[in-house]
Amino acid sequence: MLIGEVSAATGIDTQTIRFYERQGLLPTANRAPNGYRIYNDTVISRLQFVRASQSAGLTLADITGILTQRDSGDAPCAHVSGLLEEKLADVRARQFELAALAADLGRLIESSHDLDPADCSDADICHIISAPRVGQDEASNARTLH
Amino acid sequence: MLIGEVSAATGIDTQTIRFYERQGLLPTANRAPNGYRIYNDTVISRLQFVRASQSAGLTLADITGILTQRDSGDAPCAHVSGLLEEKLADVRARQFELAALAADLGRLIESSHDLDPADCSDADICHIISAPRVGQDEASNARTLH
DNA sequence: CTAAACCTTGAAGTTGAGTATAAGGTCAAG
DNA sequence: CTTGACCTTATACTCAACTTCAAGGTTTAG
Structure with a gap:
């Protein structure tokens, strides 16, 4: 499979796939004699895993960590649970901030x-x-909109 | 007043004050014979206005717009109301996204x-x-944590 | 005289996740 | 033989709001 086919199969741009390889999210691709990257279909599920993880709020750095652990042979489940708990805490904190900001607005x-x-x-x-x-609350500084 | 005193009075770093001047949030400062910036205390309330606006979720670009309008002699009130309504809509949209993300997590x-x-x-x-x-929802892609 | 605590400038780096641009090699169809 | 769709690389740019760095001038205290 060439990079364009991987892109078509996943909806992820070829530039982005190369970017992920540089970032260490994908292993260094095998090459055809002409220098083109050659993939087998494990890359598809790996990319889908990346997208699923992103939609759960994980950063590429988080995902790299999970993938590295998996590639070294460990089941990353405990690590992932911890990350998800962290993210949920972040989300809740952000929700709290936004609620205060909405009230201010x-x-x-x-x-x-x-x-x-x-x-x-x-x-x-x-x-x-x-x-x-x-009654303006002092903590309202430090709040920004993202 | 020198820039360090303005900084001490507002809690805003001197580098940031110079940055605001470059960005057009502050007028070009008057200079002492030695080249040092000299301020009168209107800069204090202007910087406090910047911080108050930021804590309401306005960007520096938004604030520059308000300040420019004010400096040209217009009362920016109508403009500001519009901005605040926009920001509130953004906040509500973000709250909605975060609620869905929290549920996913x-x-x-x-x-x-x-x-x-x-x-x-x-x-x-x-x-x-x-x-x-x-029952995985399709819209859950496109959600990120901020 | 020197050290510290100010002040000046311009340029580059930070964060995250890509996107864009430039300049080129490869391959199949017509 | 050329057109077009692929592929390659390296580099730079995007967004926001700063922060850091480098290299220097000024002022005050001891």
Whole structure:
């Protein structure tokens, strides 16, 4: 199988497949006499594993770790469980942050309905954002939108 | 005021303040005869506005837009309201994605309790992630953790 | 005189996961 | 013999918001 066929079979761009090889997610490919990469179909399931792992929130570095362990003969199950628990904790933390941000935005938007643009002074730039608000929580810095 | 004092007053690194100037978030600073940047205290509230806007999820590009409008004499209120509505929509979309990801991770973790590492074959790399699961939703690709 | 604590500039590096560009070799069809 | 679809490599670029590095000038204290 040539790289284009692997690409067609997986939906992953040829450039990306070469990139994964450079990153160590795929073993160094065998070559035909003309220099073309030659694959057997184990590469398909490996690439599908990469995509499945990504959709579970794992990074390529995480996935490299799993694959390396598997390639060395170990079952990576315990390692994977740990990673998934970590990711779930990350997701929950991010959900918490986003909930707070959504609440902030909601308050800001609501206050914008009550404020008159004519009252917006030059010094505070925009009174929707910079007008002093009561009960503003200090932790709201450090929150960003991703 | 020198740049270090502005930094101390706002908690924003001097390098970052120079970076903001290059990005157009701060006007070109006046200079002392020795070349040092000299600030008056309007820069403090401007930097605080930047931080407040960031904590509302606005990007530096968004903030540059607001500041430019304000500097040209317009009240940016209508523009800001629009931005905040957009950001809230982004946050809600992200919350939705994260909820789906959290559910996926929960299912994966639960299945990992039921699976035996001894049953994990070489071919599927890790049966927690790659074992065929019923009712897997197609949209779960395209989700990433941020 | 020297050391420290400031300040200056420009350029490059960081992170993650690719994507794009350039310049070229290979192969089958017509 | 040429066109087009493949394949190869290396290098650079993308996004955002900084951070780090290198190499130097200025000021103040001892």
